[in-house]
Amino acid sequence: MSAVLSDDLKQYLDDNPAFVTVATLQPDGSPQLSVTWVKRDGDDLLISTTVGRRKERNLRRDPRVTVLVNPPNAPYTYAEVRGHATITTEGGAELIDELSRKYTGKDYADFNPAAAEDAQRVVVRVTPRKVVGSL
Numbered sequence: 001m002s003a004v005l006s007d008d009l010k011q012y013l014d015d016n017p018a019f020v021t022v023a024t025l026q027p028d029g030s031p032q033l034s035v036t037w038v039k040r041d042g043d044d045l046l047i048s049t050t051v052g053r054r055k056e057r058n059l060r061r062d063p064r065v066t067v068l069v070n071p072p073n074a075p076y077t078y079a080e081v082r083g084h085a086t087i088t089t090e091g092g093a094e095l096i097d098e099l100s101r102k103y104t105g106k107d108y109a110d111f112n113p114a115a116a117e118d119a120q121r122v123v124v125r126v127t128p129r130k131v132v133g134s135l
Helices: 007-015 054-061 092-104 113-117
Strands: 020-025 031-036 039-041 044-050 064-069 079-088 121-133
Touching: 007 039, 007 064, 020 044, 020 054, 031 044, 031 054, 039 092, 044 054, 044 092, 054 079, 054 121, 064 121, 092 121
Parallel strands: none
Antiparallel strands: 020 031, 020 064, 039 044, 044 121, 064 079, 079 121
């Protein structure tokens, strides 16, 4: 059963280049955290990564994921989105360009010239199971 994001959380994610922390599970069960860019698609969150990165490998093995949204100007305000991730290569290049324009004002290749050497881009879709917090 999917959860829904609050209207305030949706608006915050839409209106701000919000850095989020993504938590995945390592093969030994310990947590692995990554700070990343995010986009909202309905109640789902979209994150870009590349094939072979730790979070991508962790999510292919165990799709449970938590995304923490914590506005830098309101440190006691947060939303924790717990859910399930699916991964696809479809739209990977388009998503990283869209996110890069949102966060840097530039296409990803202009922001990160070494990007041409990156592995294949994937879209991580996080479907919320539970949302907690005060955002």
